[in-house]
Amino acid sequence: MKNILLVDDERWVRTALKWTINKLNLPIHVDHECQNGLEALDWIKQNNVDLVITDIRMPIMDGLTFIKQVRDLDLNVDIIVISVHDEFQFVQDAMRKGVTDYLLKPIDDEDLKKCLGNWLKKGMEIQIDSRNVEESFPLSTIDKVLQYIQETPLGEINLKEAAKKVHVNPSYLSQLFKQQVKRNFVDYLTELRMEEAKKILKTSTLRISEIAERLGYSDIAYFSNTFKRMTSFSPSEFRKVKDE
Structure with a gap:
C-alpha cells in the first residue's frame, strides 16, 4: 500500500480528491492532508510518504516553493502538481524541479485514475529494475x-x-x-x-x-x-x- 500526502488550501478539493482516490480501489492510501506548503514541509520532515499531490497556488508557502524545499531535503518522494489552465508556466517550472506529473482543475476522475495508475506502474518498474541490479x-x-x-x-x-x-x-x-x-x-x-x-x-x-x-x-x-x-x-x- 502506497501512502499519499494531499496539499491544497481548499478543504473541499482535498475531500473530493480523497473520496475519489478511495473509490478507485488502487493500492493507495491518503495518509495525511495539509492546507499549505509550510505545513506540508513540517509534516513530511517527520513522516514517510510515497507521493505528494500538491496545488500550486496556496497561501503562506506556494506549491513551487514547497517542491524546491522537498528536493533540497533529498527526500525519496514523488510529486504530482495540481493547476488550472492558465498556470502552465508554473507547471513547466515544477516539471523542471522533478515533478512526476500534473493534473488540471477541475480534476476529472478518469484523469486522476490514469495519472495514479501511471505512477504505480512506474514504481513497479523501478522495483523490478532494482532487484535485477541487486543480483549482479x-x-x-x-x-x-x-x-x-x-x-x-x-x-x-x-x-x-x-x-x-x-x-x-x-x-x-x-x-x-x-x-x-x-x-x-x-x-x-x-x-x-x-x-x-x-x-x-x-x-x-x-x-x-x-x-x-x-x-x-x-x-x-x-x-x-x-x-x-x-x-x-x-x-x-x-x-x-x-x-x-
Missing part, C-alpha cells in the same frame, strides 16, 4: 558513493547526483545505502554537515546564513533547528559556548 551489482558501489561524499563539498551533495555517479536510480541507491551503512543517506549526510558546521562555528566568524548556504541549506531556520536537534544548542549558542 557489486557491493563496492557504496565505497564509490562514500568516496564521492568525501571528495565533494557538503553543500553540493545529494542523493540524485550520488546515484548518477554509480549509474543507478536514486531509489535503489537509497535502499542499498541503508542496508550497507545502516543509516539513511539523508541522515548520514546531515551528520556530516552538522559536524562541519561545528568546525566552521569554532574556527570562523561567518554568519549563520553563510554557513547554512555553504552546507547546502537554503532555509536558515531549518538548518538552525536541525543543528539544535543534534547538538542541543542553536548555532549562535554553540559559538558563544565555544568562546567562553
Whole structure:
C-alpha cells in the first residue's frame, strides 16, 4: 500500500480528491492532508510518504516553493502538481524541479485514475529494475558513493547526483545505502554537515546564513533547528559556548 500526502488550501478539493482516490480501489492510501506548503514541509520532515499531490497556488508557502524545499531535503518522494489552465508556466517550472506529473482543475476522475495508475506502474518498474541490479551489482558501489561524499563539498551533495555517479536510480541507491551503512543517506549526510558546521562555528566568524548556504541549506531556520536537534544548542549558542 502506497501512502499519499494531499496539499491544497481548499478543504473541499482535498475531500473530493480523497473520496475519489478511495473509490478507485488502487493500492493507495491518503495518509495525511495539509492546507499549505509550510505545513506540508513540517509534516513530511517527520513522516514517510510515497507521493505528494500538491496545488500550486496556496497561501503562506506556494506549491513551487514547497517542491524546491522537498528536493533540497533529498527526500525519496514523488510529486504530482495540481493547476488550472492558465498556470502552465508554473507547471513547466515544477516539471523542471522533478515533478512526476500534473493534473488540471477541475480534476476529472478518469484523469486522476490514469495519472495514479501511471505512477504505480512506474514504481513497479523501478522495483523490478532494482532487484535485477541487486543480483549482479557489486557491493563496492557504496565505497564509490562514500568516496564521492568525501571528495565533494557538503553543500553540493545529494542523493540524485550520488546515484548518477554509480549509474543507478536514486531509489535503489537509497535502499542499498541503508542496508550497507545502516543509516539513511539523508541522515548520514546531515551528520556530516552538522559536524562541519561545528568546525566552521569554532574556527570562523561567518554568519549563520553563510554557513547554512555553504552546507547546502537554503532555509536558515531549518538548518538552525536541525543543528539544535543534534547538538542541543542553536548555532549562535554553540559559538558563544565555544568562546567562553
